[in-house]
Amino acid sequence: MSRVAILFRRELMAQLTAPGTWVLLGLSWLWLGALFRWQVMPSAGHGDLQFMLWQGTLHAVNMQILFVPLITMRCLAEEKRSGTIEMLVTAPLADHEIIIAKFGAAWFVDTLLWCVLPLYMLVARQAGGDPDWGPVLAACFALLGAGAVLTAIGVFASSIATNQLLAAFVGLLLTFGFLYAPRLVPPDWSFTQGILSSGDLLKQVEESARGIVDLVAVTFQVSMCALFLLFATRSLEARKWA
Amino acid sequence: MGMKPGGMTKAWRTGVFANVVLICALGVFVAIGSVTLVRKLSWRHDLRFDMTAERTYSMSDGDRSMLRALEAPVSVVFAWGFDRDILQRVLDAQGAPRADLLAQHYRPLMEDAARRVHRVLEEWSHVTPQLTYSVIDADSAPRELELEARRLGRHPEELLNKVLLVQGTRRREVPLSRMMRDVQWGFFPAMPGASPRFPQPPSSWGMSAELGSAVRALGSGSMPLVGVVVGHDGLMEPGSRAFADLGGFLQSEGYECRGLELMRTEDLRQFACIIVPAPKKLLAARETELLRDYEQTGGRLLLCADPRFAEDYARIIEPFGVTLTAAVIDDRRLREPSRESGVDLQSMSFCVGQHPVDAPLKDRVALYLGPTRPLVLRAEHAPAVERVALLRASADADAIPVTHDSSRGTYSAMEGKREKAPQALLAAALRRTHAGSPRESRTILLGGGGAFAPDELALPTHFGNRDFLLNCMTWLCERPFSTQATLREESRPRLVSVGAFAEPMRWIGVIGLPLLAFAIAASVFFARRST
Known part of the structure; x- marks a missing residue:
């Protein structure tokens, strides 16, 4: 087993054996389920499953703004607080291997947050509905991609902060800013808006939830994920030599 | 040169910092470059995959053959922005248009519509070199709109919120409102004395069908x-x-x-x-x-x-x-x-x-x-x-x-x-x-x-x-067949009875899954405590 796989397994076990992770997941599923049941679903008559999937996907992305920083805050900040970071960085592991393993574990937990969405569609199918599985798959791809970007941002925030709370706060600000900056720019700032809108993660997820997988969006998500992981790696390395 | 704990000099640390910044800058450059490259590629090749069962977002064979049959160049101009009709709907007590209402109620919907028109034209331009287009946001590029209007011999206001197709001396116009199906409060002419109503997103769009009709009419010759x-x-x-x-x-x-x-x-x-x-x-x-x-x-x-x-x-x-x-x-x-x-x-x-x-x-x-x-x-x-x-x-x-x-x-x-x-x-x-x-x-x-x-x-x-x-x-009339079922922007609704879905959703989604997570949390907590 490679060193990354060993560290990934250790990190994943640490995440999954932490009661806080499951409490967080339980609260998120409760929130997502309640939103789906009482806000997305109509109160009576017939509901359009395509619309429900679209709305549910957007809710799942928005929930990640809060969820991801809380999951990733412990990645490196916790190691710093407890003093185990020195052991970790002096272990026979490259910096990028540490970051990739921690990112992978956090991303896996983040995936657990929204994996209930296809389950809702299965329930709808059992209830006599006929969901189009293509858009469901596309929405899963989009949530996977958006989750990767947000998790990478969270890991980066954790790498620059000295304690968990600060890591969560910085992560929250960064993920919120990354998702909503293109929409918060005043309409008359057309140049800035033009630049930011090409990286509008929410819009990309929205498109995918309708059934379109766009390679431009996939490239953007992969690039941003790699970029923030690079930042996190450099941040860890700078700490080592500073 | 002052020595710091760990035996590292200031120059060393500056070097490390410079190295980090340089690599990060290189990363940003590579990331932006790769996205730009793929974006450029997407203008030549369709890099979008339509995952819907009914191929809702795929160009039909009819549209493709219609575009390939174009013998003379067609130039398309689409300018969008707040025209006189819209501005009259959002006047304040002093008779000036309210920017907040425009930004909140009209801009998002018009942007969405413009994006859809843009996408259809973009896809079409990949199929035939005969079709060129320009999409102008009148609010951010008024000069461009003015130049285009002068070229076409029209007043800029006359070009707003419509798609103008020109092939030689033949012209077709498709108003934006015609591509929005169903009730469009706020896009109908204002009723005197009626309370203001703002536009709602349409339940379906007809960009491809309407523009396809216009191109067919242009390309059909006599x-x-x-x-x-x-x-x-x-x-x-x-x-x-x-x-x-x-x-x-x-x-x-x-x-x-x-x-x-x-x-x-x-x-x-x-x-x-x-x-x-x-x-x-x-x-x-x-x-x-x-x-x-x-x-x-x-x-x-x-x-x-x-x-x-x-x-x-x-x-x-x-x-x-x-x-x-x-x-x-x-x-x-x-x-x-x-x-x-x-x-x-x-x-x-x-x-x-x-x-x-x-x-x-x-x-x-x-x-x-x-x-x-x-x-x-x-x-x-x-x-x-x-x-x-x-x-x-x-x-x-x-x-x-x-x-x-x-x-x-x-x-x-x-x-x-x-x-x-x-x-x-x-x-x-x-x-x-x-x-x-x-x-x-x-x-x-x-x-x-x-x-x-x-x-x-x-x-x-x-x-x-x-x-x-x-x-x-x-x-x-023995004309070349172009319509083989035009693009359906509105796919077949996939409905589920709320009555049948609500109960299992409540039990599984709202109660079952969260309870399962809390149960795992409790068992993990007690297992850790016991060890």
Whole structure:
């Protein structure tokens, strides 16, 4: 087993054996389920499953703004607080291997947050509905991609902060800013808006939830994920030599 | 040079910092570069994958062939922004437009619409080098709009919120509001004294269908003259909405539509096609003779026979071995869902699929036919005749005989004489080669006029009536087929009964899954405590 796989397994076990992770997941599923049941679903008559999937996907992305920083805050900040970071960085592991393993574990937990969405569609199918599985798959791809970007941002925030709370706060600000900056720019700032809108993660997820997988969006998500992981790696390395 | 703990000098640390910054800057450069590169590639190749079962976002073969058939360059200008009509809706007490209302209520919707138009044009420009386009945001690029308006000899305001297609001296305009289906409060002209209403997102869009019609009309070259027989108090008399809508639709598809009084027209051969839209009054003997002569000299006819009105097409269709029965089809399998009666026909299953007119639409789009007569193809017919069934009722359909009172203009169905009409034909394409005529005649016989009702022709995203009529005209006038079911921007809704879904969703989604997570949290907590 490679060193990354060993560290990934250790990190994943640490995440999954932490009661806080499951409490967080339980609260998120409760929130997502309640939103789906009482806000997305109509109160009576017939509901359009395509619309429900679209709305549910957007809710799942928005929930990640809060969820991801809380999951990733412990990645490196916790190691710093407890003093185990020195052991970790002096272990026979490259910096990028540490970051990739921690990112992978956090991303896996983040995936657990929204994996209930296809389950809702299965329930709808059992209830006599006929969901189009293509858009469901596309929405899963989009949530996977958006989750990767947000998790990478969270890991980066954790790498620059000295304690968990600060890591969560910085992560929250960064993920919120990354998702909503293109929409918060005043309409008359057309140049800035033009630049930011090409990286509008929410819009990309929205498109995918309708059934379109766009390679431009996939490239953007992969690039941003790699970029923030690079930042996190450099941040860890700078700490080592500073 | 001061030494720091760990034995590192200031220069060393500066070097490390510079290295980190350099690598991060390089990372940003590579990330932006790769996204830009893929974005550029996406303009040449379609990098989007349509995952929907009905290929909702894929360009149809018809659109592709239509674009590839363009022989001369088409330039498209689309300018969008707050036009005078919109600005008048958001005036404050001082009479100035309120920027906050514009930004909050109009800008997002218009941006969405503009993005959709842009996407259609972008996809089209990948298919043919003949199509070039420019999309102008009038608010951020007023200078560009002014230059474009000057080039086209128009006022900038006249270009706003419409797509202008130019091919040489020919021009077509498609207003943005026409591409938004259903109620669009705020885009209708303001009612004096009415309280302000802001626009709502439309329930469906028709960008591709409307722009496709406009490009087809531009690219079709000369406009064939289509005569619609009038003067019989039929479904389409000049001045009626039905006539205006049909004329507008045909014109947008590259045909010239004209009302035709058979007795007053000297030469019917000037018409590329004649439509007889279910006349309420019987055609005079001389009129029937004129139509028959027209058919025998290679004419093209589209005959509709509504069961509510008597008809006398027998002399025209006799050589084809076709009989129109004085009855109305009652087909409960293929009825309009909101109606109890099976007389109002509407279904996706009418098309037989053996002819270029109906094959592209088979099982893809719904057709509304309304009340329809059955057709019978007899064994005996004139030589050099070809008959192909286009639309067919289900095997369970009944035929209810009808009688007409021509003096009162009423009809009555004789329910008691209802009989099985297995596999009754509702429409057929007829072709006949004449010995003395340089070209073959073509006729489409349709058992009802409901297929061309204005309401159905106006709904290109829900019904295939437009496609069906267009394919009929294309075949009759021998033009290249372009419509093979246009892009459906509105896919079939996939519905679930809320009553059936709510309970399992509550138990599994709201109660079960969170409880499971909390149970795992508790077990993990106690397991850790015990160890």
